[in-house]
Amino acid sequence: MPAFLEHLHLTSLTGTVLIVVVVLAGHRFRKAWKDRESDPRWKVRAWIYGSVAFFGLLVLAFVPLKV
Secondary structure (H helix, E strand, C coil): CCHHHHCCCECHHHHHHHHHHHHHHHHHHHHHHHCCCCCCCHHHHHHHHHHHHHHHHHHHHHCCECC
16 A cells, blocks of 8 residues: 555544535535426536545445544
């Protein structure tokens, strides 16, 4: 493992904040998806919120939690 990855970890606080951000981004993605008939820019909003949720979930899945 490279030396710079040895110190990469999430604390309890950063993990909790990241979970909240992912949940809120997922909720906003769902809202953008449901508003697709009335909002012409729904695709842009869906991509933004979906990307935030996706990358947040990747970080939660692959970065270890320091206990």
